[in-house]
Every structure is written in C-alpha cells, then in structure tokens.
Amino acid sequence: MVAFPQYTANGIHITGQSYGGHYAPIFADHIMLQNQLGVPDTVNIPLRSISIEDGFMDSRVQFGAYFNYSVSPGNPYDITPFNDTLRQKLFTNMFGTGGCQEKQTACNSNPTDKVCADADEFCIKNVEEFWDVNTGRFENDIRLLSPAPYPARNFIAYLNRADIQAAIGASNNFTAASVQTSIAFSSTGDDSRTGALVVQSMKNLLQQGVTVALFVGDADYDSNIIGAQMVAAEVGAANWASAGLSKLMDFLSRDFTLQGTSRHSASLKPRAEFKNA
Structure with a gap:
C-alpha cells in the first residue's frame, strides 16, 4: 500500500495455490483481526477477497477425497485406474484400522509434532x-x-528480471x-494439523463480508474437486447447500470479467456448470 498507493482504492486481494490453501485464509483472517484492534499509528488493510x-x-477430508476421486464416486x-485389489488396498490405507483417517483423527485430537508428522508421512505415502x-x-x-510436459519453468526467469521485480x-x-522450508513444515506435521483453523478462518472472513472463492480444475487429482466441495460444505456459507447450478458464462460480462464466485457442481458433470452461493 505504501509502495503502490495508486492501487489502494482497489482493496487488497490475497490468492493462494495448492498448499497456499492452508495459509491464504489464515493470513487474511489475521489481517481482519488486526484491523479490528484499531491500534494507533497502524495502517488499516482494506481486504476485499481471497481466492x-x-x-x-483441510487434510481431515481431502485425504479421503483421493479415494473418492479415483474410486468412488470417481472423476x-x-x-478408473485401479483393479479390485488396488481399490481395496487404497480403501484399507485410508479407512482401515491404523489407516490415514485414524491418524488424522489422532493428530487433530492431540496435535503434537510427533503424532501429526506421523499422520502426514503415512497419508502422503500410502494414500x-x-x-x-x-x-x-x-x-x-x-x-x-507421466511425465507430463508441464508445468513450464520459464516463469522463474521472468519473475527474477530486474524490471519485473x-x-x-x-x-x-x-x-x-x-x-529446507519443506523439511521444517514436515517435521511439525503442519499439513495434518491446520484444517480446523483454515475452515474457521474462512467462516470468519465470510461473516465480515470478505469474498472467499475456491476454484479447482476437474482433471486435478492432487487437490481435487471432491475435496474442495467437502471443504466448502464444512465452511457452510449462507445459501450454499441450496444454491443451484449456473453456467460459468452467466457470470461473465462481455469483456469476460468474472461477475460472481463459483464452484463445480456437486454432480461433477457437465464440466461447464458451476454451483454458486
């Protein structure tokens, strides 16, 4: 805001991708909390949205969504890449005794570094x-x-150009x-212990009028649409459960400016329809 005062009127918008889904909501919630404190000689940050x-x-539901996306109800x-033997093995890894679901529950009931790091390691490797x-x-x-032809890496050189910086x-x-950062996060089981905080942060933001948008590619297994829908259901935005389906183009103006927030329909098909709350 100090460096680019000409943009201040537009408000601040925070976006995160992949693991950024853990921290975009938490950072945004913290900003709103600090704004409310009204500490003298501080800057109020006009946060408008996160995407x-x-x-x-939320690993509590998104690890299970790997089974849902690849086996039932499917993508x-x-x-359908697995035979019966592999489907059963994945089910056992996720939902069986000593499996990922139990370890996620243990971590969130007793969030110590050891318990949560164990949950992370098991669920990543076996699910x-x-x-x-x-x-x-x-x-x-x-x-x-595999191996896929992307993601391309030429954006790194672009971001490190002096004029762009x-x-x-x-x-x-x-x-x-x-x-080094990855190892530090893994050692605390960070992935498995923050889901409840992320969900609560999104609830707080919505209650304060901050727009929260989740958008997911339907061919992505890693952070798939079923898991995103589960998280959205946990957040429980007003009118979300009763929202109908709308075509994405209905929210685009003639200059293709997005006019609304959306998510993929619960039916998964057709891929051009979205649910909007």
Whole structure:
C-alpha cells in the first residue's frame, strides 16, 4: 500500500495455490483481526477477497477425497485406474484400522509434532502418492500420462528480471521451492494439523463480508474437486447447500470479467456448470 498507493482504492486481494490453501485464509483472517484492534499509528488493510486455486486446505477430508476421486464416486473423466485389489488396498490405507483417517483423527485430537508428522508421512505415502505409484498418470492432470510436459519453468526467469521485480516491489529473487522450508513444515506435521483453523478462518472472513472463492480444475487429482466441495460444505456459507447450478458464462460480462464466485457442481458433470452461493 505504501509502495503502490495508486492501487489502494482497489482493496487488497490475497490468492493462494495448492498448499497456499492452508495459509491464504489464515493470513487474511489475521489481517481482519488486526484491523479490528484499531491500534494507533497502524495502517488499516482494506481486504476485499481471497481466492484459492486447487487448494489443499483441510487434510481431515481431502485425504479421503483421493479415494473418492479415483474410486468412488470417481472423476469426471471416468478414468478408473485401479483393479479390485488396488481399490481395496487404497480403501484399507485410508479407512482401515491404523489407516490415514485414524491418524488424522489422532493428530487433530492431540496435535503434537510427533503424532501429526506421523499422520502426514503415512497419508502422503500410502494414500496421496498411491495414484503416482500405480497409475502412470500425471496427478495434476489425469488426462495426461507421466511425465507430463508441464508445468513450464520459464516463469522463474521472468519473475527474477530486474524490471519485473521493480514493478511488483520485490526485494528478493523468486525461488520455486525450498527444501529446507519443506523439511521444517514436515517435521511439525503442519499439513495434518491446520484444517480446523483454515475452515474457521474462512467462516470468519465470510461473516465480515470478505469474498472467499475456491476454484479447482476437474482433471486435478492432487487437490481435487471432491475435496474442495467437502471443504466448502464444512465452511457452510449462507445459501450454499441450496444454491443451484449456473453456467460459468452467466457470470461473465462481455469483456469476460468474472461477475460472481463459483464452484463445480456437486454432480461433477457437465464440466461447464458451476454451483454458486
């Protein structure tokens, strides 16, 4: 806001992708809380919205959605990669005794680093990565076989150009991933212990008039549409359960400016229809 005062009137909009689904809502909720405190000599941040693309937000339901998306009720492309033996194995890994669901419950009941790191490790290895090990298909676009031709990496060089960094006010180079950061997060079981906080943060934002948009590609296994719908149901926005289906184009103006927030229909098909609350 200080660096780009000409944009202040537009408000602040926070967006997150993938694991950003954990922290975009929490950061936004914290901003709103600080605004309410009214501390002298501080800046009020005019937060207007958050949006989360293909977000992994709540492991309590989204690990189970891996089974739902790949086995039952399945994905919009009718890709059924597992035989009966593998389907049963994935079910047991997720819902059986000592499986992922039990470990998620244990973590959220007793959120210590050890318990939650164990839940993370088990669920990632035996549930999330089950697709990668057994299908030969790209997890971010199940229509493609692995190795997929994307994501392209040329955006990294673009973001590290001096003129681009000056334009966006960046003081450091962009790094696509940090092994050290990943290890630090994994050691606390961060992935498995923050779901309730994320959901509550989104509820708080909606109650304060902040727009929350979740958008998900229907060919993405990794943070799939079924899991996103489960999270949206947990948040329980007003009129969400009774909202009907609308075509996405109904929310676009002639210049293709999005006029509403939307999500994929609960029926999964057709892929051009969305549910809007």
